[in-house]
Amino acid sequence: MNVDVRPRPDRSTVSTGLLQVSGLTKRFGGLVAVKDMSFSIKPGEILGLIGPNGSGKSTVMKLIMGIERPNAGRVVIDGVDVAGWPSHRIARQGVGLVFQHSRPLHRQTVGENIKLALLPDALLKLFADPAVEGKARAIAERVGLGAVFDRRPATLPFADLRRLELAKAIARNPKVVLVDEPFAGLTAGEVAAFSKLIAGFREEGRAVLLVDHNVKSVAALVDRVLAMYLGEFVAEGSAEHVMANPTVRQVYLGAGSIETSARPELDQKPGPPLLEVKDVGVLYGKAQALQSVSIHVREGEFVSVVGLNGAGKTTLFNAISGLVPYSGSIVWGGDTLAGRTAGSIARGGIVQCPESRELFGTMSVRENLDLGGARLSNGDRTAKLDWLFELFPILKSRATQAAGKMSGGEQQMLAIARALMMQPKLLILDEPTLGLAPVILEQLSHALERLRNTTPITVLLGEQNVTFALPHADRVYVLEHARIIWEGDPARFASEAGKAYL
Amino acid sequence: MRGILGSRLFWGVLGLLLIAILLPLGVSGYILGVLIPAYYFAVFAMSWDLLFGFAGEVNFGPTFLVGLGAYGAGILDAETGWPIAVCVVFGTAMAIIGGVLLALPALRLSGPYFGLITLVAVLLLQQMVTVFAHWTGGEIGLTVPDVLSIDDNTNYYFALGFMAISGLILFGLSRSSAGLILQACGQDPVEAQALGFNVAKHKLAAFCVSAFFSGLAGALLVFYYGTASPGTVIDLAVGVQVIIAAVLGGRRTILGAILGAVFLVCAGEVLRPLGQLSTFVVSAFALVVILFVPAGFLGTLLHRRSEA
Numbered sequence: 033m034n035v036d037v038r039p040r041p042d043r044s045t046v047s048t049g050l051l052q053v054s055g056l057t058k059r060f061g062g063l064v065a066v067k068d069m070s071f072s073i074k075p076g077e078i079l080g081l082i083g084p085n086g087s088g089k090s091t092v093m094k095l096i097m098g099i100e101r102p103n104a105g106r107v108v109i110d111g112v113d114v115a116g117w118p119s120h121r122i123a124r125q126g127v128g129l130v131f132q133h134s135r136p137l138h139r140q141t142v143g144e145n146i147k148l149a150l151l152p153d154a155l156l157k158l159f160a161d162p163a164v165e166g167k168a169r170a171i172a173e174r175v176g177l178g179a180v181f182d183r184r185p186a187t188l189p190f191a192d193l194r195r196l197e198l199a200k201a202i203a204r205n206p207k208v209v210l211v212d213e214p215f216a217g218l219t220a221g222e223v224a225a226f227s228k229l230i231a232g233f234r235e236e237g238r239a240v241l242l243v244d245h246n247v248k249s250v251a252a253l254v255d256r257v258l259a260m261y262l263g264e265f266v267a268e269g270s271a272e273h274v275m276a277n278p279t280v281r282q283v284y285l286g287a288g289s290i291e292t293s294a295r296p297e298l299d300q301k302p303g304p305p306l307l308e309v310k311d312v313g314v315l316y317g318k319a320q321a322l323q324s325v326s327i328h329v330r331e332g333e334f335v336s337v338v339g340l341n342g343a344g345k346t347t348l349f350n351a352i353s354g355l356v357p358y359s360g361s362i363v364w365g366g367d368t369l370a371g372r373t374a375g376s377i378a379r380g381g382i383v384q385c386p387e388s389r390e391l392f393g394t395m396s397v398r399e400n401l402d403l404g405g406a407r408l409s410n411g412d413r414t415a416k417l418d419w420l421f422e423l424f425p426i427l428k429s430r431a432t433q434a435a436g437k438m439s440g441g442e443q444q445m446l447a448i449a450r451a452l453m454m455q456p457k458l459l460i461l462d463e464p465t466l467g468l469a470p471v472i473l474e475q476l477s478h479a480l481e482r483l484r485n486t487t488p489i490t491v492l493l494g495e496q497n498v499t500f501a502l503p504h505a506d507r508v509y510v511l512e513h514a515r516i517i518w519e520g521d522p523a524r525f526a527s528e529a530g531k532a533y534l
Numbered sequence: 535m536r537g538i539l540g541s542r543l544f545w546g547v548l549g550l551l552l553i554a555i556l557l558p559l560g561v562s563g564y565i566l567g568v569l570i571p572a573y574y575f576a577v578f579a580m581s582w583d584l585l586f587g588f589a590g591e592v593n594f595g596p597t598f599l600v601g602l603g604a605y606g607a608g609i610l611d612a613e614t615g616w617p618i619a620v621c622v623v624f625g626t627a628m629a630i631i632g633g634v635l636l637a638l639p640a641l642r643l644s645g646p647y648f649g650l651i652t653l654v655a656v657l658l659l660q661q662m663v664t665v666f667a668h669w670t671g672g673e674i675g676l677t678v679p680d681v682l683s684i685d686d687n688t689n690y691y692f693a694l695g696f697m698a699i700s701g702l703i704l705f706g707l708s709r710s711s712a713g714l715i716l717q718a719c720g721q722d723p724v725e726a727q728a729l730g731f732n733v734a735k736h737k738l739a740a741f742c743v744s745a746f747f748s749g750l751a752g753a754l755l756v757f758y759y760g761t762a763s764p765g766t767v768i769d770l771a772v773g774v775q776v777i778i779a780a781v782l783g784g785r786r787t788i789l790g791a792i793l794g795a796v797f798l799v800c801a802g803e804v805l806r807p808l809g810q811l812s813t814f815v816v817s818a819f820a821l822v823v824i825l826f827v828p829a830g831f832l833g834t835l836l837h838r839r840s841e842a
Contacts, residue, residue, distance in 0.1 A: 097728055098727075099724055099727075099728070118727070118732070119724070119727035119728055120726075120727045120728075120729075120730050120731055120732045120733070121732075123727065123728055123729060123730035124730045128728070129728045131725055131728070134725075135721055135722040135725060137714070137717055137718060137721060139717075139786070140714065140717075144714065147714070148714050148715065148718055148729070149729050151711050151714065151715060153715075153730055153731050153732055153735075154712075155712060155735065155736065155739045156712070158706070158707070158710040158711060158712060159710065159711060160711045200729060204729060204730060
């Protein structure tokens, strides 16, 4: 990817930035998660940090907060370089983080949870200052928790739990506020209320960093947007400017024109589809992870479900595989899947290749594959192995290597190969491209193409990378905020659904 | 609602305490002899609950701390004959020092490794007792020349008072601001740090407090029994009993551990005629409670009331 042209922040911004990040780099083993990131946020400014899943944006946030230690670079908070400090000292220096997933103290009330955030880091502090009670109440009123001050978190709706997280961050009176996916799981009305609260930080002169998946979700709130991809800087500027950036468009919508090769005749076949998901809803505690989702897949079809991280793709697949409870119905080959265990569904021919790959890291490539084909006869297994080694030649040369020692791309190929050993009627691939470099994507894409062209296999692919999801798809669904918002021919995706996706 | 709950707990505790105070008037010395070690045992269990229930760390070796306190005090008394108070202070200090030396490296580890290290520490201590048998008395045990008192009532009231004061302090600590921070550190250390709390510092402090009360109770127990042996203060089985007592009583309640400890010791005594079978019956009962009423005795009581 070509990312050499980057605007240098001018000197005035640098000298007045409340948060200044420069040359920030983080490596996990051989993987460079964040590479030489630099930016600065002024008091009263809101910066949106966006990038698709695996782009390193969350890592940047953790590096600022000190949850991860950077390998190189500076994180300057109001003139003090805190890079490499432990998290609690960085917090005391004036950084607050609004977590996406909250774990409040369940035995304590909302008020006590807020009071906790107001306490000093002292061992011998047995009783809180009397002022703390008043302060906690004022903060609760401000974020809209005044009415539930004495209730326990477990009795609150999801949006109020997010408010509680916000309240705890406010209680620390931070100079720099980091917000992780501010609007995930919220309704339109709640988004408006949260936007107002976050905009309030601007008036108080705090520097705010919003971390989210795409520009659209934060565009109305931010002063500037910074886009990153694969750990590197891509573009910075106004929301419109970043949305118009060719690299950003390429990352989210694919290169200029994606060659598609839909086979619309497959969906015209008479009779019931192989898989029919009707009106399915899933609740995670209080968060709606899927809402009346209906999709169908016909025999031999290649169907892509496109959506950003958190849209609900994995939840949909887990519902189909019988891993999460759901409402609505899922019909497989004419029979309902309700009440069947995950094991029985997998034996029935629905094989999922999960996002996390779930390889046996200490076993060799060959052993992983043999486990996938454990129920095959010896002859079948050998034949299947030969076919897979032809499909993924790299696996043949690595047959004796431990799966955990291979690169991400090789592991993904092994995960797909192992799923294929189980002779699926329907292969579900959940984000196979997660965190992979473009060159690996191409190899994987070729393998899928061969798979589609040489076998009658039915595939359901979940992806946020459209460059990967569109070329082989016969039909595409777009999943956003737990709902299907578009269905159609992949060739029409960019013109009809692209705007909603960016 | 919290006020009522608090006061109900208060009246309940007061009532039980009154019964405990009046008990020597109506029961035999034999029953007091069962209750005295049960009260010390209750302090072990309360100290353990502070670590497990609040700091979120499972200490599989509560007897490491108890044993250090007991043997520290016992050996000093046997070797020098110094006053009991000095020996008890020495034993308690040993427990705290040993606890810190153990916790400093162990708290760096996450997940089950902390628990495993505490488990290994008990085995090490047990081996030390065998290796240095000429000081410790080895497997047979150590006889100390001094005892607290030979009067049952004095011993009883001393144990009761010690338990009540320890319980008051530990309970107060758990409900204080420091207890709130500790609970946050145990529940979500990443978020607790992001809120500016030094998680390692708070957990280490909790470990020190736990070591202080465990060691002190262990040292006092030696001067009640007049002996210290691995089977009474170090053995893993004793540690498991402490854990069961705390869990039976109710995690995160501190005072529940008293109910658990007294129940466990008394049940063991009542079922003594069953011989080996008594351990089985008590363990089976504990298993059933943990499986079906995981909140424990006091936890269930408080929970019911708070819902009502």
